[in-house]
Amino acid sequence: MAGGSHRIICTLLFTRIDVQHKTIGLIGGIGWASTLEYYRLINEMLVARIGPAHSARIMLVSIDQADFVAHAAQPDPRAIEQFLVAEGQRLQGMGADFFLLCANGAHRFAPAVVPRIGLPFISIVEETAKKVQQAGVRKVGLLGVKQTMAGRFYHDALEQRGIATVTPDAADQDILHDLIYTELVQNILTEAGRKIFLDVMEKLRRQGVQGVILGCTEIPLLIRQGDVDMPLFNTTAIHCAAAVAFAVED
Structure with a gap:
């Protein structure tokens, strides 16, 4: 009995129990x-x-x-x-x-x-860049609002890790930006919208990207990993x- 109690105490001492320390x-x-x-x-x-x-x-x-x-x-x-x-x-x-x-x-x-x-x-930028690097992706597509796709903050973080960033052309950037603001931020999720995103991702795949960053926290509400056959980086979940x-x- 004493030996069993000792084993239980040792197990408790050496078992990590996670608690939320920070709000x-x-x-x-x-x-x-x-x-x-x-x-x-x-x-x-x-x-x-x-x-x-x-x-x-x-x-x-x-x-x-x-x-x-x-x-x-x-x-x-x-x-x-x-x-x-x-x-x-x-x-x-x-x-x-x-x-x-x-x-x-x-x-x-x-x-x-x-x-x-x-x-x-x-x-979110640094954490996503880490995940892309850990996945071994060297050329990644980036989707989001125009300020994200056209800006440098994602490009620079990825470049520091030796990762090239590819974004849609200007016309597709306008389409995605408008779709995000008129539908996704209002939680309007449609098959037509999904097809637009998938078509743009297919264009990026043809340019040699090995994965795509869903660089707007609303995009993962519409696009899931099962929709495509290359890695998606869900920035919200990351x-x-x-x-x-x-x-x-x-």
Whole structure:
């Protein structure tokens, strides 16, 4: 009996039991449908790690998409930067231990915004670039809103890892951008929209890409890995997994 108790104690001592040490902060609402997906995925991933009796400690600041777009459209970049800084500081005041921007395109403002918030930051761009590198992909397609496809923030992060980035041509970028804003951010998911994305991905495949980054957090609501025969990098899921891993670290 004593030996059995000793074995149980040793097992408990040397078995890692994950707990959520840090409260997750989310700046979301830029697209409410994908913010909903963040909440679902984070909870499912956390429960898978620490058990079904739990749910995630999350602080969410849900911003109005119209406010974000209006500030981002100002000629002075300080307008959108201060807007996002204020939202991040609200998260800090609510007790978040670190934060995420629940939108790929918003990460173009991260270099100017993150240092002014004073919380650790989980970058969707860096986490996705790591996954592409780990997959051994050397040439990757990038889909998203125009600011993501035409911007440098993804290209630079991937280039630093020796990965070439291919984006759709200007006409297809316009089509995808409009589809994201008129349908996906409103949680309107259609077969016609899916076909548009798949046709663009097929064009990228013909250009030699070995995988595609779904670089808008709404795209994975419509496009799934089973739709294509090359690796897809679901930035929403990648971001959520990184957040959960950081939340359970001591």
